[in-house]
Amino acid sequence: MTAAVPEPKANMGQSVPRYDAVVKVTGRATYASDMPLADPAYAFLVTSAIAKGRVDRFDLDDARGVRGVIDIVTHENAPKLKESKLFSNGGYAGTTIEPLKSADIAHDGQIIAVVIAETYESAREAANRVKISYTATAPSATFDSPGTTTAAAKGQNAQFKEDPKVGDFAKAFDEAEVKLTASYDTPTQHHNPMELFSTSCAWMGDNLVIYEPSQYVYGLKNGVAEQLGIDADKVRVVNPYVGGGFGSRGSMTPRTAIIAGIAKRLNRPVKLVPTRDQGFTITTHRAETRHEIKLGARRDGKLIALRHEGAEVSSRPDAYCVGGTKTTTRLYACPNVDSLVSIVRADRNTPGFMRSPPEVPYLFALESALDELAVKLNMDPVELRRINDTTVEPIGGKPYTSRSLMACFDEAAKAFGWAQRSPAPKSMSDGDWLIGHGCAATCYPTQMGPSAARVRLQRDGRTRVEIAGHEIGTGAYTVIAQTAAERLGVPLEKVAVFIGDSDLPPAPVAGGSNSTASTCSAVMMVCDQIRQRLFKAAMPGDSLTDKAKETVGISPAPSTQAAKSGRPPDLDKAFDALGVSIVEEYGEWKPEGAPPDSFRAMHNGQVRLVGGHTMKDQIAYAFGAEFVEVRVNRFTHEIRCPRLVGAFSAGRIMNPRTARSQLMGGLIWGMSSALLEATEIDERTARYVNDNFADYLVPVNADVPGVEVILLSEQDDHINPAGVKGLGELANVGTNAAICNAIYHATGKRIRKLPVRLENIEV
Amino acid sequence: MRPFLYQKATDPGMAVQALGAAGNNPLTRATAQPLAGGTTLIDLMKLDVMRPAAIVDINPLAQGWSAIEPRDDSLRLGALAKMSDVAAHDGIQRNYPVIANSLKLAASAQLRNMATLGGNVMQRTRCSYFRDVSYENCNKRNPGSGCAAMDGVNRMHAVLGTSDHCIATYPGDFAQALIALDAMLEITGASGTRNMPFAELHKAPGNTPDIETTLRPGELISAFVIRGRWPRSVYLKARDRQSYEFALSSAAIALDVQDGTIRDARIALGGVATVPWRAREAEALLKGQKFDDGLAQRVADAAFAEARGRRHNGFKIALGRRVVARALQQAVTMEI
Numbered sequence A: 001m002t003a004a005v006p007e008p009k010a011n012m013g014q015s016v017p018r019y020d021a022v023v024k025v026t027g028r029a030t031y032a033s034d035m036p037l038a039d040p041a042y043a044f045l046v047t048s049a050i051a052k053g054r055v056d057r058f059d060l061d062d063a064r065g066v067r068g069v070i071d072i073v074t075h076e077n078a079p080k081l082k083e084s085k086l087f088s089n090g091g092y093a094g095t096t097i098e099p100l101k102s103a104d105i106a107h108d109g110q111i112i113a114v115v116i117a118e119t120y121e122s123a124r125e126a127a128n129r130v131k132i133s134y135t136a137t138a139p140s141a142t143f144d145s146p147g148t149t150t151a152a153a154k155g156q157n158a159q160f161k162e163d164p165k166v167g168d169f170a171k172a173f174d175e176a177e178v179k180l181t182a183s184y185d186t187p188t189q190h191h192n193p194m195e196l197f198s199t200s201c202a203w204m205g206d207n208l209v210i211y212e213p214s215q216y217v218y219g220l221k222n223g224v225a226e227q228l229g230i231d232a233d234k235v236r237v238v239n240p241y242v243g244g245g246f247g248s249r250g251s252m253t254p255r256t257a258i259i260a261g262i263a264k265r266l267n268r269p270v271k272l273v274p275t276r277d278q279g280f281t282i283t284t285h286r287a288e289t290r291h292e293i294k295l296g297a298r299r300d301g302k303l304i305a306l307r308h309e310g311a312e313v314s315s316r317p318d319a320y321c322v323g324g325t326k327t328t329t330r331l332y333a334c335p336n337v338d339s340l341v342s343i344v345r346a347d348r349n350t351p352g353f354m355r356s357p358p359e360v361p362y363l364f365a366l367e368s369a370l371d372e373l374a375v376k377l378n379m380d381p382v383e384l385r386r387i388n389d390t391t392v393e394p395i396g397g398k399p400y401t402s403r404s405l406m407a408c409f410d411e412a413a414k415a416f417g418w419a420q421r422s423p424a425p426k427s428m429s430d431g432d433w434l435i436g437h438g439c440a441a442t443c444y445p446t447q448m449g450p451s452a453a454r455v456r457l458q459r460d461g462r463t464r465v466e467i468a469g470h471e472i473g474t475g476a477y478t479v480i481a482q483t484a485a486e487r488l489g490v491p492l493e494k495v496a497v498f499i500g501d502s503d504l505p506p507a508p509v510a511g512g513s514n515s516t517a518s519t520c521s522a523v524m525m526v527c528d529q530i531r532q533r534l535f536k537a538a539m540p541g542d543s544l545t546d547k548a549k550e551t552v553g554i555s556p557a558p559s560t561q562a563a564k565s566g567r568p569p570d571l572d573k574a575f576d577a578l579g580v581s582i583v584e585e586y587g588e589w590k591p592e593g594a595p596p597d598s599f600r601a602m603h604n605g606q607v608r609l610v611g612g613h614t615m616k617d618q619i620a621y622a623f624g625a626e627f628v629e630v631r632v633n634r635f636t637h638e639i640r641c642p643r644l645v646g647a648f649s650a651g652r653i654m655n656p657r658t659a660r661s662q663l664m665g666g667l668i669w670g671m672s673s674a675l676l677e678a679t680e681i682d683e684r685t686a687r688y689v690n691d692n693f694a695d696y697l698v699p700v701n702a703d704v705p706g707v708e709v710i711l712l713s714e715q716d717d718h719i720n721p722a723g724v725k726g727l728g729e730l731a732n733v734g735t736n737a738a739i740c741n742a743i744y745h746a747t748g749k750r751i752r753k754l755p756v757r758l759e760n761i762e763v
Numbered sequence B: 001m002r003p004f005l006y007q008k009a010t011d012p013g014m015a016v017q018a019l020g021a022a023g024n025n026p027l028t029r030a031t032a033q034p035l036a037g038g039t040t041l042i043d044l045m046k047l048d049v050m051r052p053a054a055i056v057d058i059n060p061l062a063q064g065w066s067a068i069e070p071r072d073d074s075l076r077l078g079a080l081a082k083m084s085d086v087a088a089h090d091g092i093q094r095n096y097p098v099i100a101n102s103l104k105l106a107a108s109a110q111l112r113n114m115a116t117l118g119g120n121v122m123q124r125t126r127c128s129y130f131r132d133v134s135y136e137n138c139n140k141r142n143p144g145s146g147c148a149a150m151d152g153v154n155r156m157h158a159v160l161g162t163s164d165h166c167i168a169t170y171p172g173d174f175a176q177a178l179i180a181l182d183a184m185l186e187i188t189g190a191s192g193t194r195n196m197p198f199a200e201l202h203k204a205p206g207n208t209p210d211i212e213t214t215l216r217p218g219e220l221i222s223a224f225v226i227r228g229r230w231p232r233s234v235y236l237k238a239r240d241r242q243s244y245e246f247a248l249s250s251a252a253i254a255l256d257v258q259d260g261t262i263r264d265a266r267i268a269l270g271g272v273a274t275v276p277w278r279a280r281e282a283e284a285l286l287k288g289q290k291f292d293d294g295l296a297q298r299v300a301d302a303a304f305a306e307a308r309g310r311r312h313n314g315f316k317i318a319l320g321r322r323v324v325a326r327a328l329q330q331a332v333t334m335e336i
């Protein structure tokens, strides 16, 4: 075992290598734009150079003259598409701004034309030659820009139901012995998954196949069908591998139906590979946010008052918000809580989910504020969290299904060497570098959604699992294969997994870190159906209880009760008795508390996640604690982060190796969200300026020399059959606060605005 | 990107002829462009910023033009030498650390393996408005159209050598080492070879930010020559991430110190100026002096005396001063 291949602890699966490791490292994994198409035409997008106004005129002569150009599609001749509704209003789309429907422009980089040509190169050249006259209107870019409007999220966003409150905040704050009021800002960010936002569409008669990296193949299939006005069963979305998603591929973007419509009209497959910078404006982003936190505490550190006010920028037509107060008002014991989330409308594209959408910005504020409070109280920030730790969330009084927050703090503190730090700011240094240590909590709601699966077992043990899950780099193939192997007692090598195809049984969106919990619970259930059938055939005399968990094993694998008790019916006997050589089962699983329309919604590509604070009598979260070392150069003020240490607890860990990889990537992302990542907006034009990979910085290897992930054992029997809490979005939360807390420790100056750049440092 | 004619140079004469045939535009808009590593040129062509009708691939000239030749009292570097090879060269690390480090701290390993010294000094600004043709106002790309950066997002922009027409930063690192060491250029053109001080290569933007160098279409840099050895030299670079990022501020320093007295001093500034920037007045304060921190401070102040910040880049003035002062301390105390 090595750091990359952690030894499993109690309630952890094996650290087996990734199912798709070899195809990935050898470049044989086929991503959407690798899919072979018969005689495709190539599409290249033309996007708007203004954020608000209209196209007056296209001059296409020059572009049409480029050899190989087939057509140029603008609002004047675009395929007619039906309206697409926002996912939060019962639709599928991430934005209701629908390009090519009129001459209007509602945000920077909106699609205004699509050039179709025989080659990618001619399409691109022709796109460069398209000339456009606009009438531009002065746009509102962001917070504080003239012309924005602000209103409470409640009442305009269907998914934001309540501003959590309890007790009497105003009175308690007034009376508090120690008070803190502080404001925090987070910037616009973009997901920038490695795989570009490509889309290929091929019609076969009335049937459409779409190759597109998607985090929700059922959502995309249904959404595109709705826009095209055809039966959803005629649409198939295929993407066996997705080169990262981070939320950017969770909801439908306008491009897909446009390309599908063009392919239909041309009667020819069409392939679109947008550029990196187009990816900044034709999909969603993490909106910039602002926060004001008020904390009131007793001198012993006990919180008695907490208020979190957040504001988020959205587009003109869509009231998108992440509303992280649902988490920050429930994280610590506090009897008097108040909160408010507002949405500021500007001339921007509609924002969307980005890895831990609510938690990244909202916990930045809360976890920074707690550190500030610890300073005021002259208390160790870990102890402040311990004093306010709770097993019951304060808003609804519901118990956490399990909560290992302080165990995480203790483990991570030990590994980090927290006890050795000298607490006074500016008291540690090494040559040119001031050293700072900081920490913060992380948490992420445990969510699951209805999921189906089909499993086929052959006499020789070969197993095939089919489920329309998504391999976005997280390890979905691997944990699904492990689940089936364990449950059926067959060797892992005999399990074949098919995912990323909307012709397979539906699974939820790969978002909200629900995938492992949902898909593995469904696969477990269906494997148990197979075992039931085999058992009944092999041992008709024995009465098998209905308890799936107790059913017998079908091979001598030690994974089941019956196998251990020494009466494994062998596969041959069972198959002989059944008189077939293949057993196949299909099943649909839904979590406890799922709404009544769950299964119908599942087939219709609509998300029905339950979990987090929305569970009936309980609240379920995964937790972690993160410690960071920053170094600030006395002369250049450069900020580096040589060490990131995180300890995490998330119920059953299906595979410590893939879990560690997720969490390590999360820590790095979290650091990046504090120090590097920000999409710069030109306020005059409401346009992105650094919308490319040279200017939008993400960490390189040299930025992350030391990342340590500690996995804690935790068992939670109240969440889902797999016992899994999602962890894909756990580790990138709180890191931003830990970094700023460490910068305070290094320099004595508090920074409340991200990203922190060297010009923000004072030493 | 637009279609272009691709030609492979067979010899220097053919290359300059093919390039010279392109007409009289300023070099930045010449219809024929030389291709070395391609790490700037191909990028800009894909972005539709540069639209040459013809490309002359000069890599076949590498045999004659990529030598690294340290001599007793000089150094000659072929224009087609790779950044990585020069940075890794023992003799250069020993006798010209400022050159080795300016190259080693630039770009990424992959880019350094591709990129050549000649291409490196000719690389163009990273101004985001320049590199995105959907922005109309860029005097450098589109003369007379205005400057979007002036009152736009200008954190990366220059504080020295700016004009009312352009504030774009010269982005490279190596050029600071060259200008500090009074390097000479060997230029090959239709009428043979001429020599020119490297300091005369780049032109401040003034009224014509589109004209960036004094090189004429049909001329190629064939080599760099540096006289003397500069073992007491450093390159200090401050940037947003630990690797693979342009300088926010950098300083190339070379000193000749004898018995505690500074006999000669060279200071060049990167990341803060529109062209490779020599801080001659600041250097003058050092000559004949004994070093102390107060002197370092005065020198650093002098180096930025003329600097003018705008909305987002004002911090570069204070940063640049600290970088100069620290680099001087490093150069004085380095073991040679």
Ligand SMILES: Cc1cc2nc3c(=O)[nH]c(=O)nc-3n(C[C@H](O)[C@H](O)[C@H](O)COP(=O)(O)OP(=O)(O)OC[C@H]3O[C@@H](n4cnc5c(N)ncnc54)[C@H](O)[C@@H]3O)c2cc1C
Residues within 6 Å of the ligand: A694, B033, B034, B035, B036, B037, B038, B039, B040, B041, B042, B043, B079, B080, B083, B105, B106, B107, B108, B111, B114, B115, B116, B117, B118, B119, B120, B121, B122, B123, B171, B172, B173, B174, B219, B220, B221, B222, B244, B245, B246, B247
């Ligand atoms: C993401 C990124 C980060 C980077 N970071 C840094 C950095 O931190 N520091 C840094 O210094 N650089 C950096 N660079 C720039 C890189 O160093 C240059 O792109 C490279 O040095 C150019 O060399 P090349 O041989 O590839 O030039 P090319 O792209 O081939 O040519 C560049 C230009 O010079 C002309 N040219 C080439 N050779 C000659 C010659 N012999 N005579 C006359 N003209 C010639 C070409 O026509 C072209 O206009 C970075 C580049 C990228 C893409």
Ligand code: SF4
Residues within 6 Å of the ligand: B125, B127, B128, B129, B130, B137, B138, B139, B140, B141, B146, B147, B148, B149, B150, B165, B166, B167, B168, B209
């Ligand atoms: S700074 Fe120079 S390059 Fe940048 S937009 Fe202005 S004129 Fe163009």
